[in-house]
Amino acid sequence: MNNLLSRLFGRARKGSGATAKDRLRFVLQHDRINLPPERMEEMKREILAVIVKYLVVDKERVEIDLEQRDRSHSKLTAEIPVAIHTATTANRAEEKNVVAAKGAGANGANNGADTEDEAEDASAEAEEAETPKAIEDEKSDQGDQGDSAEDEKSKPG
Amino acid sequence: MGGKVVTISSGKGGVGKTTATANLGISLASLGKRVVVIDADIGLRNLDVIMGLENRIVYDLVDIVEGRSKLRQAMIKHKKFADLFLIPAAQTRDKMAVSPDDMVNLTDELREDFDYILIDSPAGIERGFRNALEPADEVLIVTNPEVSAVRDADRIIGLIEAADKGPGKLIINRLKTDMVKKGEMLSSDDVFDILGLAIIGIIPEDELVLSASNSGIPVTLNLQSKAGMAFNNVARRVIGEDVPFMNLDANPGILQRLVGLLNGR
Ligand SMILES: Nc1ncnc2c1ncn2[C@@H]1O[C@H](COP(=O)(O)OP(=O)(O)OP(=O)(O)O)[C@@H](O)[C@H]1O
Ligand SMILES: [Mg+2]
Secondary structure (H helix, E strand, O other), X not given: OOOHHHHHHHHHOOOHHHHHHHHHHHHHHHHXXXXXXXXXXXXXXXXXXXXXXXXXXXXXXXXXXXXXXXXXXXXXXXXXXXXXXXXXXXXXXXXXXXXXXXXXXXXXXXXXXXXXXXXXXXXXXXXXXXXXXXXXXXXXXXXXXXXXXXXXXOOOO | XXXXXXXXXXXXXXXXXXXXXXXXXXXXXXXXXXXXXXXXXXXXXXXXXXXXXXXXXXXXXXXXXXXXXXXXXXXXXXXXXXXXXXXXXXXXXXXXXXXXXXXXXXXXXXXXXXXXXXXXXXXOOOHHHHHHXXXXXXEEEEEOOOHHHHHHHHHHHHHHHHOOOOOOXXXXXXXXXXXXXXXXXXXXXXXXXXXXXXXXXXXXXOOHHHHHHHHOOOHHHOOOOHHHHHHHHHHHHHOXXXXXXXXXXXXXXXXXXXXXXXXXX
């Protein structure tokens, strides 16, 4: 719909239309999973706090993100680089069956190499989460459609 | 099951639901369809004035539901189209006077004799919206290319899908092509990217819409109006025609623009 010119020049000097789009993307991402931005940050901190109890994590490179394919399919992805020390670290990880066990567990046990600080990217993808569609307004109604909030949202938008 | 129930909804208020309903009603009627438009915005009746039928009202939606009026008695026939009728909202009652089941019963009766039953939904996500949604076969979501309107549209789209009435279709109203070109307004593509719903109409901002509501003659009857043409295209898409989207920025050609400049515009 945009012509080429406005596309070429529109990029460099970002108009408020583009800002609107970015802001909408952000706000809808949180609206759709009913989790405000600050709570999401809190959750990330908690997730990390659990993981560091079991693994040595390269905190600088941790990425926990929410991906959204469409309104009803959101996916939480975590990229958590784990430092590999010795077999002890690996065993502990295996034992506890930690989320990011892939990198540490497998490598540590198999090659048994003492590559001291080689960081391995263990990525953990949380199960595809159906977006909870809270229907708060049902309270005021007599609840005619309220039940359908949790089911059958598999069809694409 | 006969006629089709099309609900016009939005979430946010004031984006153009009533304007869209009136114009679609007129356009569908002019395409030879038998049409009833229902004002479901109880307490804030408006569709009657937009259609220029305000002085013919005797009974309203609540009168029908509460048995004071027969369905036919409360239906107001349009001046120009013999097969276009309005069921007005009650002005002095609130939305709880009608239930979603009432709306289903009412529209089931209308389906027998009409091709399209259009329901003008109130703003919001509460009872009035539920009333308008419950009987719908198809939902058209009106939004403006603007952050709050799109956000509210997203919310309503979620509720429509949760009620198994989705996916709706989008009408993007009040698009200002010149602002989009300057990058100062969301384009229809942007809105599509964000909401992910098929677009059934793109309606330009048009001063003639105000003139139309002043006179009670919906803008689609004004052949000079781009918004009117765009609404007419929506109606044709509703009945299943494959109508290309009109080029909204074709208006001032370079020559015209030069003339405009010379004239100091
Ligand atoms: N394409 C347009 N160009 C210019 N003005 C418009 C356009 N569409 C709607 N309007 C104006 O916007 C205002 C709101 O329109 P309308 O009453 O149809 O909205 P609504 O969604 O029904 O509002 P409510 O939520 O209060 O029922 C009116 O003044 C109308 O004239
Ligand atoms: Mg209205």
